[in-house]
Amino acid sequence: MDDNNNNSSDERPTVMVTNDDGIDAPGLRSLVRVLVSSNRFRVLVCAPDSEKSAVSHSITWRHPVAVKKVDIDGATAYAVSGTPADCTSLGISEALFSSVPDLVISGINMGSNCGYHIVYSGTVAGAREAFFNDIPAVSVSYDWVGGKSSVDDYKLAAEACLPIFSAILDEIKNKSYPLRGFLNIDLPTDITNHKGYKLTKQGKSIFKMGWKQVISERQGGKMLSSMEMESDSSARTENDTSTVPAGYLLFKREVRGAVLDEVDTDKLSLQEGYITVTPLGAVSPAETDVHSFFKEWLPSAIQRFSSSAL
Template identity: 40%
Template sequence: MTSVKNRFLPPSFVSNLQDVLKNRKMEETPAAGEESAVAAEAPEVEATAEEKICEEDVKKEEDSRPIVLVTNEDGIEAPGLRCLVEALVGGGRLNVHVCAPESDKSGSGHCVTLRQTLVASSVDIKGSTAYEVSGTPVDCVSLGLSGALFPWKKPALVISGINRGPSCGYHIIYSGTVAAAREALISGVPSIAVSLNWKKAESSDSDFKEAAEVCLPLIYAAVQDIEKDQFPKGCLLNVDIPTCPSANKGFKLTRQSTTRSNSTWQPVTLHRHMAGQYMSKEQSLGIQLAQLSRAASAAGAARRLNSLRKNIEVESVGESGKPDTPNAVKKYFRAEFSEPENGEMGDDLDYTALQEGFITITPLGLTCDAEVDVRTSTACWIKTVIDKDVPTSL
């Protein structure tokens, strides 16, 4: 059983989390599809007035469930998101809505799409209302909370993830997963970002299912405290799950570390660049490429061409591209990132605790103020360079 190793979170929140953990195994829900299978085999009879009232009551009860909005940065087809949605739907406690990028937007940070058309296309994800969007994770959250896509504007909770790879240290700055949760916080909606410490030689897609299961108690406790107005305010919770989720050592409150990944830039040949450019211009080749790799940029267009879906045009303002300059020297590069490297080490830091096997919970705010000692040293420096005759409040 997952345990709570740190009690720096509000006592009521910790208490609710522990209650959910204790009662989790005692709660059993019927397997999905059993009731529908029985109904299919039973003879058709006209529903009585009493039965109709019961059905209406059930619908009302389902509609009254807390709404959660799920998004990610890896794309709507990513196993992390699919396993999370499956777990949330299977629990039966939440009304699940999904608004996620149509393709992989890893490392997009808090990028927003301006002066371009965005398209939201309905996607069939069992038990949820889902849309894929031709934009960034932040676009998805902004659109999802706007009231233009869904019939509501403020869900109980926004959950971003489960990301393929940790979101620790300085990587938080680049993370589209964390940025999506941050966008929700900016809009005044509680949010949680969830990432799995994926390792190439060890991890598999099945680990996402375990990761979803171990973070469910935290999600349930969060929703419960949000309804009671007892959830921590002014921050989002950045949750990182160890490589082997089922063998975790419990939850641990942590601080952001200085861990980072080094980037290297590799030259790309003109032939390779031109081939990619030509493929993107040829629709038929683009569709073939999407069929080979759902993560390709043409995947969304291919699925919309080959299936009947509800499309919603969000914006219809376009801007023409910059024309090529004759005789301009062009060089092409591709960035590659190394595995996270150790920065500052400490038992209370996210990366250290994650490597030790804990599920880390790092509260993140919206402001970027420097530490007190940094502000003090900066003030001293400014005093030495500013004319003494110039009024200053330093």
């Protein structure tokens, strides 16, 4: 496959962009335009051909994925029928592009990805897949709020991230960038008046979800790009199905409450107006007291129930 790395005289670092909202999403398009217009990077795009929000780190295993070249000014871009993790895996494999990117950027997501919602996020998975393969990566999300946000905010969000991208690539060039984690960036709704950049830790915030029975897709509403995003009718369109097929019942998720964090975690800092920068690993380890409990519990549990079974 051809890509814009073929110009051997171009010494700019290469970034590859993916997302979970789809290759036509305004967040990705704004990010790519800012990256290209900065003239600091060679830009590749390998993103889902349609929305793949909240698919977490699912991958396509048994079937091939379809790939189509897409025209995006200043970048070499492909739309893929798979998940965000598929897109990253393919994009860094050298099967699609002629070389491995220096940095993978996943986003900009429509809605924040903080706390336990990181587990659901296809955006974060796009970066995590690069991390699995020892390639520096960043996931980027904008805290979209219906009625307050506009597509112009994505450009401001991308520009606010440029110093971080450039600093990472400088560390990569100097071989001083740690590969034991990746970064998750969330940008506040009022990006114009953000309070600065703040290193945070992943918190435990989550929306408590329930289910309700509905008679059509439209009655149930639509979960948009993030469970943390307020619905905005102008942001997306809905596909309606007329009635429930014979013999089936329809159930839709609904938000029934929220659990918030303690101080200095990603969600609270984002709500305070900071651009949060959160280092992540492959998984979130159990807390120390939980590990200590099971360290003593496991031997006694096995002994107790093995004896009782005799």
